Each structure stands twice: as C-alpha cells, then as structure tokens.
Amino acid sequence: MANDMLIILFRHGRAVSKEEAGSDEERWLTKRGRCEVEAVARLLPVKPPTVYTSPLRRARETAEVIAAVHGSSVRLHPGLAPGADLGALKSVEELRDGVVFVGHNPDLEEMIEALTGGRVRLAAGTAAGIEVDENLAEGRLVFLIPPSVATRVHPCEEA
Amino acid sequence: MANDMLIILFRHGRAVSKEEAGSDEERWLTKRGRCEVEAVARLLPVKPPTVYTSPLRRARETAEVIAAVHGSSVRLHPGLAPGADLGALKSVEELRDGVVFVGHNPDLEEMIEALTGGRVRLAAGTAAGIEVDENLAEGRLVFLIPPSVATRVHPCEEA
Numbered sequence: 001m002a003n004d005m006l007i008i009l010f011r012h013g014r015a016v017s018k019e020e021a022g023s024d025e026e027r028w029l030t031k032r033g034r035c036e037v038e039a040v041a042r043l044l045p046v047k048p049p050t051v052y053t054s055p056l057r058r059a060r061e062t063a064e065v066i067a068a069v070h071g072s073s074v075r076l077h078p079g080l081a082p083g084a085d086l087g088a089l090k091s092v093e094e095l096r097d098g099v100v101f102v103g104h105n106p107d108l109e110e111m112i113e114a115l116t117g118g119r120v121r122l123a124a125g126t127a128a129g130i131e132v133d134e135n136l137a138e139g140r141l142v143f144l145i146p147p148s149v150a151t152r153v154h155p156c157e158e159a
Numbered sequence: 160m161a162n163d164m165l166i167i168l169f170r171h172g173r174a175v176s177k178e179e180a181g182s183d184e185e186r187w188l189t190k191r192g193r194c195e196v197e198a199v200a201r202l203l204p205v206k207p208p209t210v211y212t213s214p215l216r217r218a219r220e221t222a223e224v225i226a227a228v229h230g231s232s233v234r235l236h237p238g239l240a241p242g243a244d245l246g247a248l249k250s251v252e253e254l255r256d257g258v259v260f261v262g263h264n265p266d267l268e269e270m271i272e273a274l275t276g277g278r279v280r281l282a283a284g285t286a287a288g289i290e291v292d293e294n295l296a297e298g299r300l301v302f303l304i305p306p307s308v309a310t311r312v313h314p315c316e317e318a
Binding site for chain 2: 042043044045112113116117118119120121123131138139140141142143144145146148149150152153154
C-alpha cells in the first residue's frame, strides 16, 4: 500500500468495578492495570506523537501512562467513548505515523476486524499496531502486545 | 470456543542469501537473525512443549533457538516446508497447548488469514499466537510479536 502509516489501538487497562467507582465513567485503573499499561507502552516500537483518548477515566489514565513513557501529548476525543467505530479514527484532523487511540471493547476489536478482516482478542491493556492506507480503508496487523507478553520482561504484582 | 488451545506460528529469522549459502535449503540465520529470534522467544507468554519445524536449515536453526530458551523438544515436520498450508498443522498427532510451528512466508501469513480472517505482516522472526478450536477450524489472534517489539527490551546489533 502506498503512503502506509502505523496507527495503534490501545485498550484501557484493568480498572475497578463500576460498583467501587460509583459509575462506569469514573472507573479508575487498578495498580496492576497501570503497571500492565506501562509494560506494554514500553514495548511499542515507535514513539507516539499523540495519544487520543476516550473521555472515560480508565481510558484517560491509560493515555497518561502511555504519554508519560514516550513524552507524547494527550488529547481527549469524545468519539472514542463506548460505541465508537472507524469514524472516530477518520475524524482526527491530522493523522500521523504512530498515533495511539485509547478506547474500549468491543469497539476496538471491531475496528481491527473492519480494518484487517481479522478476529483478535484484545485483553485489557493490549496494544494493536496496524499499518493502514491514508484513507483508513484497510490495513494489516503488524503487532499485538497483550500484558501477558509485556510482563514477561516488566513484571507486575498480582491483583 | 470450547476447548481452546494456543498455537504459535513462528517465521524463521533473517538468513543469509541463497547465493551466500549455495542453495535455498542451506540458508543459515545471520547473527542478527539469531539474536532477534531469541528476543522474540523470550517474550512468549507460554513455554512451548514442542517446536515443530520445516526441514530447511534457517527454520531448524530458528526452532533450536526457541527450544533452547524454553527447554522444548524439536521435531522436524516436512509438511512445514515452503508451500505449507493448514494441513501441516492438522497432521500433527498430538496438538498441545503452546506448540510452535516454524515455517516460511507467505505460507504462515496465509495460514493466519485462513484461521482468523485477518491480514497480518509477519516480518522474519515474528511469532503469532492464535487461540484455536480443537479442529483448527477457526481462531483468534492473541499476540503478534515482531523483532521490532522484542528488541526494545533485548537489543540486537545492527546488520
């Protein structure tokens, strides 16, 4: 594909339950969730210039951890809230190589299937790198890093 | 899916040219190719019991590196030679969780597409973990680890 670009879809990390947080919007990352996101972020083969995030707290916190590892800027993107589809990616004004989108399941798995044709399992805190054409019409998966892989080298405490 | 099992398709590492080796069968891993395969093998989230390999030298050497990292046994599998398809995986007598198949492109990318529906880019030395049903009829990709990711934590010299 000409003008290929790498975009990264990143599912937020493990978060406390809705009951503990008081609402779905306010669920925050657990200590382990935060550690796992950092472990995965450290394995990204590119430095993301920008991390776009769903406005929900567990996604914002995930974006902040990724941004802290790589010195990226974070931008709230209401289009990435639960229920998002490829339109959320296409609505970003300046898509650049290595941008990250932090969002939710099943939305992200469905976007990956829409782009690559493929069924993937996106555990909480997993990053999927996709080589796409400039119109985000189709792509190929180039990496898929779940916490189970990243914590082989950057261990996190249980629970 | 009931009775899910994880299988790992592993593309052999970077190898010298056919000209340097004298034949395609005898192409051996470069120093960097060997280092990259070891880096990827160290990130596998499971210990492979068995590593099945294409009989070509670059695949056998790749299998030996993986087996050395995890203490796995290595078995030659002529069905994994160039031109292989899913039949090569199905012909293995005892499929067990975590088994690795070392083979060639485009065969492996095509097998992944046949199992998951998805287009992936499998650089030399990349491992793809797929959760499959017991009949190897369909699956979901759970990890995809290229050397560009693994060498973030286990660096290899250039060239």
